[in-house]
Amino acid sequence: AAIAGLPSIALGAEKAEMRVAEFLGGATASEGGLSLEMPEIAENGNTVPLTVRVDGEATADRYAESVLILADGNPEPGVATFHFTPLSGTQEASTRMRLAKTQNVIAVAKMNDGSFMRTDNLVKVTIGGCGG
């Protein structure tokens, strides 16, 4: 239950960590090899560009099966899950997302060998994007 007075970002962060834990299924994520490219300051939270990149080409031996993207300051943390395959060539994809306010965007990649990587990135939002 939410505790009165706690900033809502704390609740969002809790929800986001629950999603991460579910995605990891008990495994541990390492750092490095996965990056998120976003503006440091997003003027319009309705459409914030985002690029996810797992280092190295996608091959039959090594590719990112799923990359979960979460935004821990939104009412619901889920943004998207990208699925790469050996036919993807690179392990890089871009989209545009809504961010309600300044917050952390988290990416967790699950590789085909069952290993995980994680990265956290702060985005400052000038005008929030969850309208109403």
Add this chain to the structure above:
Amino acid sequence: MSKPRVKIPKSAAAGEIITIKTLITHKMESGQRKDKQGNPIPRMIINSFECTFNGERVFGCDMEPAISANPYLQFTARVPESGEFEFVWKDDEGSVFSTKKKIKVA
């Protein structure tokens, strides 16, 4: 009506990695907004995207309400041979939108 748009090169070298850009018009109603009477507006978003080449999966994306209106996706594909890409979007009401693009390997 949601209209998908896809940009890919017409030809590629065998094994080349190409960039694919897709956009589909869709309001992506997040489920977080309220109408003038204060009633919640139900969620109605594109929730999945799939790209296949000659029937084999290239790239997929599960979308959640934080994806912006008119969802844009850019990704890449390795082109092993001449063939056809198919792009399929699905929304919360069960509507399916799709388009195809041919590519020639010289």
